[in-house]
Amino acid sequence: MFYPKLKNLKKERIPDYSIDKLDWWLGTRRQNTRKFVNPLQFSLDCNIDINHALKLFSYCTFGQEVKLLRKKYVTLCPICEHRIATNYQEPVKKGIRCNNCETDIPNEYFVDHISIFFELLESPRDYIPDIELESESIIKKAPSLRVSEVMGNTDEDIRRLCPPKKFFDML
Numbered sequence: 701m702f703y704p705k706l707k708n709l710k711k712e713r714i715p716d717y718s719i720d721k722l723d724w725w726l727g728t729r730r731q732n733t734r735k736f737v738n739p740l741q742f743s744l745d746c747n748i749d750i751n752h753a754l755k756l757f758s759y760c761t762f763g764q765e766v767k768l769l770r771k772k773y774v775t776l777c778p779i780c781e782h783r784i785a786t787n788y789q790e791p792v793k794k795g796i797r798c799n800n801c802e803t804d805i806p807n808e809y810f811v812d813h814i815s816i817f818f819e820l821l822e823s824p825r826d827y828i829p830d831i832e833l834e835s836e837s838i839i840k841k842a843p844s845l846r847v848s849e850v851m852g853n854t855d856e857d858i859r860r861l862c863p864p865k866k867f868f869d870m871l
């Protein structure tokens with residue numbers, strides 16, 4: 701395995717199949733993408749149900765024995781898609797201006813442009829850089845995971861990927 705600690709997901713009753721897929725997928729990310737891991741890309745590449753993928757990412761973020769990921773909120777400019785801010789606790793709130801296109805962005809616009817990404821906290825045990833390169837050309841690019849998509853999820857494990865409720869109250 702690339703990440704042997706993922707075996708601990710069995711305690712959360714995650715099937716071996718999902719654990720193996722996640723291990724392979726995380727283990728074959730290129731170094732420069734390890735700080736912007738997108739669960740929807742995992743779902744698409746490995747044909748894993750989105751909610752199941754988000755649950756796995758949640759366990760890998762909050763589970764003490766599988767802690768492998770750190771979540772972060774990335775705010776993109778709604779006009780030009782420039783990355784305006786990256787935050788680990790809560791997304792940025794007020795007075796946001798895009799330095800790229802110099803637009804002042806009203807709150808109601810930018811709340812739909814916050815995405816959740818994950819950082820891989822560890823390097824894989826056996827990194828084989830060539831595995832991925834071959835298949836890369838046929839991989840479809842998944843959209844990023846918007847906070848707005850996760851907010852209404854009824855699964856507690858998935859919803860905890862969202863910023864705290866007080867963040868939305870202040871908007």
Ligand SMILES: [Zn+2]
Nearest residue numbers: 777780798801
């Ligand atoms: Zn902009």
